[in-house]
Amino acid sequence: MNEKEKVQFLASYDINQYDRPSIAADIAVFSIGRKLAEELDYRRLPTKTLRLLMIRRAEQPYQGEWALPGGFMQQGETIQETARRELKEETGTDKAYLTLCDVFSDIGRDPRGWILSQSFIAVLNDDDLANSHLEASGDAGEAGWFDITVQKTAEHKKEKHNTVTCDKEYELTLERSAPADKTQLRAVVREHIEYRDYHELMTYELVSSEGIAFDHARIILSTFNSLKRMLDSDIRIAFDFMPEQFTLTDLQEAVELVSGQELIKPNFRRKISEYVLETEHQVQNGGHRPSKAFVRNLERFYR
């Protein structure tokens, strides 16, 4: 604690003598979209889909393939600021709540070298999208929304030497939503879970990847599963998908899309009733009873 010693030490300390990785922030941006071209029945509501935002790479490596929005950490900013800046640069959205998700630091995950990636989750609603320049950029070809489908294709539970492990294989399909250009990206990701007491040591491994850059397919899987778990433990995150005004059916569909299971309407409404306030507005969207518009009951959000 000798002050002089301390100053001397720091003056002679060269942090650059140690090798170290570059840091990237990668952001999985989710939103909900409407499937168009379904004029079959004037009564029927449009089918909704869960969407993921991807960026087409203009540079090598993986030039022309699609990657998660993100980029490298720069001096003077925190990793959260990196994520926010990159999202703003690439999409024009200034959404503040990026949820830290996981870290990917395996060697060899990026051909450019030793690169550690911090993954984040962001959820955008229709108001956020209106304020972004995503639609405007259009076929400037940069950003694009993809309908995301995750299908579990295999599951093997093993037990040996007192440890239980479980391998699951998922097929990830990303189908471009907005322009009818039919771009389809596919990947297979293996989830390896090792159970130790209550802990689940989860690792994601890329099996194959078509059109998705780097190891981003497994990052997508990991964030998708995180989003599910977050929703399970706190339904309030579903409101992130909703604009200022929304119908309860919209909200329920958001939850169902993420969780992958259907809910019973009255039960769902009872559950979320404390978080919403009825407005006088009505939403009419078909040959059936119009629905009431609701807003967030913000007081209940602040615990």
Place this chain on the structure above:
Amino acid sequence: MNEKEKVQFLASYDINQYDRPSIAADIAVFSIGRKLAEELDYRRLPTKTLRLLMIRRAEQPYQGEWALPGGFMQQGETIQETARRELKEETGTDKAYLTLCDVFSDIGRDPRGWILSQSFIAVLNDDDLANSHLEASGDAGEAGWFDITVQKTAEHKKEKHNTVTCDKEYELTLERSAPADKTQLRAVVREHIEYRDYHELMTYELVSSEGIAFDHARIILSTFNSLKRMLDSDIRIAFDFMPEQFTLTDLQEAVELVSGQELIKPNFRRKISEYVLETEHQVQNGGHRPSKAFVRNLERFYR
């Protein structure tokens, strides 16, 4: 996607052209200790405390002060492996489940330069401690357990421009448990919460720190609050504090120590009953009815 182009690009790509931070893993290791020197009443059980493992720094900066176990990421390992290696090196414990907690990357948080810290949580039980060389190292002066006390000393809720913020001040006290050397470390940490919809944007800021190196006092606060939240959402983490055999009172005390609130015994037992199996062993520790020893019901842990 021209293969030749790709190879050319990578050959000429120099990742070292960009500045980047060093990466450290810092681990908050918790366990439960017994307060000794309480021979007042032969019937009474020893008081238990929540303990945190700290390492006395042998080098500058902060030489002689106490820091969380941890260290720098090395080439060829993932950040999880870094945490595991450092914990093994400094304590001899080979506990596998390190839970990733948060990232600290503010500029100026480390006088040595631009250093990003990944914080982890580990929980050790008596069996783990027996297998470590912690006790052996004794007054080699390296590692030491500290009884941790966190006291909220202030809370201010503000509301302006549609955003609600809340500042809380915590006093952190670390009191050395094992040797009676009375070492006491203190720090004051300010927690700043910004509420946005359901999101809580939490930041921890160091107000003062006595004897605790770097910004580790705020990392301790952050991990402590995380541990609490983890316990809230899944009681099974309490079993990490228990050795293979334990009494239900021990388990309940562990939960109470972390959560900071007393529980009603029959309700607690009902809640955890599915996770435990009764053994034929008994534990006798005072002038009162002996308690049954229990073990984990592992089948219930593997969901």
Place this chain on the structure above:
DNA sequence: ACAATAGTGTCTATCAGACAGTATATA
């Protein structure tokens, strides 16, 4: 016998799941 801890039984309020029912828009 006493004091301290160990362990059990039960009442009650609250909450989640399931289902049956009514209401209202447009072709």
Place this chain on the structure above:
DNA sequence: TATATACTGTCTGATAGACACTATTGT
């Protein structure tokens, strides 16, 4: 009028909180 969606009421079983009670030990 038919149909798809919007919305409400209520029965049921499961769960969580509170409290009262019995059991067993060493001094």
